Amino acid sequence: MRSLRSVALVLLATFGLAGCADRPVDRTADAAVGSDSNAIAALPSWNDGEAKQAIVDFVARVTDPASPDHVPPAERIAVFDNDGTLWSEQPMYFQALFAIDRVKAMADEHPEWREMESFRAVLDDDREAVANLDLHDLLKVIMAAHSDITTDEFEAVVEDWLATARHPRFGVAYDQLIYQPMVELLEYLRAHEFKTFIVSGGGIDFMRSFTEDAYGIPPDQVVGSSGGLEFRMDDGVPTLNKLPDIDFVDDKEGKPVGIYRYIGRRPIFAAGNSDGDLQMLQYTAPGDRAAFGLIVRHDDAEREVAYDRDSHIGRLDVALTEAPGRGWTVVSMKNDWKKVFPLPDLP
């Protein structure tokens, strides 16, 4: 359904260069998460302000049986983008860093890759060469890291990578770079009988390896981009192989499609951080129904990275322009969040 080109364009940003911020300042914050309905206790890493108040007011409105905007629990569907919304996406999408590490780890078994410009650029950490690659060649590299492997093997490879790889700036495992205020928001919504889903352009199998531990979101509530799968009985053993093709790109117009296909219900709460989330926000909260649109704005150069309209990764331009007219809440990481990451030593 999607052209290879559109797929590749999505993935290209992956390898772009992104601005680097200064070292973070250590802070302390109470990252404990409450599960009751008291907003002050339940969203401890949020500063008081318009954004937090808007969230609390909305949840009160749709959960109050006496409110004209009351929504029954079964219809309280909340969807969250992942990269840049629930965890960091700088200096590039973490899954791209995984793909690079994986291609390097597989290189010995694939001496032919040394003869291919695209793979050589990745193997040599030549970012400029990677950025100038033909889109089809680039896609081949990404797919090589995610296919010709059984699903069980792939899960083990991702878990191993998450356990051992370290972020270049913060020096911690990538799944420690989740946003504490957003984890609290997920728990706050679930405490009010929302069902929380991830709807992300990231690879669905990659994300499912950590979303339950990191966010309390089980695999069947993760929607993402996916490749082909093939089922076989190998000597009586059921085996699913990941194929080197793209089945579904869960980005831009793909997000409402992914929501309907996987969830089958229109959400009443959507959170994103980039133009890749525009259509999901439009579908959820076009402005004429009781629904909440939230945009995480990366404006904190000190504690994370500041980027929006001109960024290769997580570009936020059209959605930012459209936000006021549709009543979406723009969350300033700098002003609305007391703390960014859960680890005490991180900002």
Place this chain on the structure above:
Amino acid sequence: MRSLRSVALVLLATFGLAGCADRPVDRTADAAVGSDSNAIAALPSWNDGEAKQAIVDFVARVTDPASPDHVPPAERIAVFDNDGTLWSEQPMYFQALFAIDRVKAMADEHPEWREMESFRAVLDDDREAVANLDLHDLLKVIMAAHSDITTDEFEAVVEDWLATARHPRFGVAYDQLIYQPMVELLEYLRAHEFKTFIVSGGGIDFMRSFTEDAYGIPPDQVVGSSGGLEFRMDDGVPTLNKLPDIDFVDDKEGKPVGIYRYIGRRPIFAAGNSDGDLQMLQYTAPGDRAAFGLIVRHDDAEREVAYDRDSHIGRLDVALTEAPGRGWTVVSMKNDWKKVFPLPDLP
């Protein structure tokens, strides 16, 4: 990924003729459903016997923390086929009957259909002509009933059909022809912290219109065959249109693929009734792990329809042969079920 031919073959059976049974004998049975863990109370429409005992024993084994086969709640995934497993599929798949009614209802807007042999056969109720149709032509008829319509409109059309259409033999709405013992089994599993899913070759959008009311299974826990979707903002109104193409066929080898793609976890309980469920049963319960495979066998010509190895619809042949070797439980509708349907006036 799937050839049009394989898709069409799946759909072809749809229009085949199936054996008709005698009129049912009225019976009474207590269809009340308990939600505690007492098996006698919880599965009231099941006769005592090997099948019921095997279910109860399995659930006890995987839920007992002291058992070597204990499975934590998050991994208690149960998957159920729909047609022939949770509701009846005779004299043909109910969705095919819907498609026929829908094409008839749309015929006035499509005078060109009268000129097309395939549509004319359906419009004239000419089953023999339908059975002899070219597969591509047949598929066009089916797709016409399911596309060029917004998702909201489609939901309304299906709901209206379910509210008004009546089964030719039993004279009740199609969603009354669910199997009471299977509904009890779903509730029994959920009472033991299983998460229950439908994994069916049926159309996902069609099924979701009734699965929550009929089975207590919300839309996001329904996996099925699907067509393309297109998202647009029409004058600021978010719109999803159903397209006349097939995206995914959730049958045979497609079932493990659908399970992994939608659920992301290997089930420990699978229930089906035909060779279309073979691979789902193999994937779930190959015989070497703590898992349960269940086959509903249609051997009750009196209360429903008796069919298996030679049937056009719901053929049960290879899976029936494979069942003993893999330890799957074959449920006899005739012997294991006290009552088939929930309505007091039905058998």
